[in-house]
Amino acid sequence: MGSQSQDHLLEQLVKTKMPFGKYKDTFICDLPEYYLVWYRSKGFPKGKIGVLMSTMYEIKLNGLEYLLKPLKSYK
Secondary structure, eight states, rough: OOHHHHHHHHHHHHOOOSSSSSTSSSSSSSSOHHHHHHHHOOOOSHHHHHHHHHHHHHHHTTTTTGGTTHHHHOO
16 A cells, blocks of 8 residues: 555544444544454444544554544644
């Protein structure tokens, strides 16, 4: 994945809201870690939302939330 598409993916994490479920209308970047862990064990949804959720899971797992802070100010 190139740098430009990685930047776009990070931007989408702070701009995209959950379209369903307990955390409907919550930005993907603001989903609680336990919720992402639960989805990881049951399987992320297909499509864009699943990609974003799995990316956010990896970011939280590796303590990389600081990467999103500069982008959050532009929501």
